[in-house]
Amino acid sequence: MKIKYKTYWRKSGLKKNWGNIFLNIVNQHKPNNFLEVGVFCGVTARNVCELLETLHKDNFKYIGIDLFGGKISEKENTPNYLKKQKFSNPFKSLYYNFILNENLNSIESVRKFLKKFSKKVELIQGNSNSVLKNLDLENIDFIFLDGGHSFETVYEDLNLIFKKISKKKGLIILCDDYLDAAYITGVKKAVDTFVNKNSLKLELVERRFAKIII
């Protein structure tokens, strides 16, 4: 099967070949129930849904958590692309900022973009450190952790997840920006501290993603 990450003329955290590398990791594990923390504009969500539909037809679910425009905590080192809806392509800027007047990181925009999969998708607006406390993770078999990138937020996300699924063998938690993201320093420390504390296995993928195997 040929796997190709598409950007759908939106913005994505997985640029260039990173989307393909990411989708190949998901395809290796073939999860049925996927959780993404940090949906951004929904591009990775859409690619995951397209892949899971090809793999499992109707038998999959995608859950996405994001602030969707809510206030980002002071402790986060917010990447520039989140601060303003700027595009290097002037046609995109004209289209989204002036013709549609649409914020691509709003829950309404992402919902519209994922409409094709509306029965399979659940979007939750809020801070992951709160949302994860009340979310049922029992059936989740793959988590892409790409929300807040400070040590505190990532460490708390990981601990909240682990409290609920520590006995679930085979669960994959893929953390983005573990290495090679010079502007983000908290992810590596949080992942290392969490993995050591719980004696878990960690795999580094392409000097970017940290794959934690429960």
Ligand SMILES: C[S@@+](CC[C@H](N)C(=O)[O-])C[C@H]1O[C@@H](n2cnc3c(N)ncnc32)[C@H](O)[C@@H]1O
């Ligand atoms: C790097 S972007 C995610 C990129 C996305 N996974 C992709 O592949 O395109 C990070 C996202 O996390 C969200 N975010 C930041 N802190 C968060 C938090 N504490 N809880 C939930 N979402 C958060 C931001 O709103 C932003 O949309």
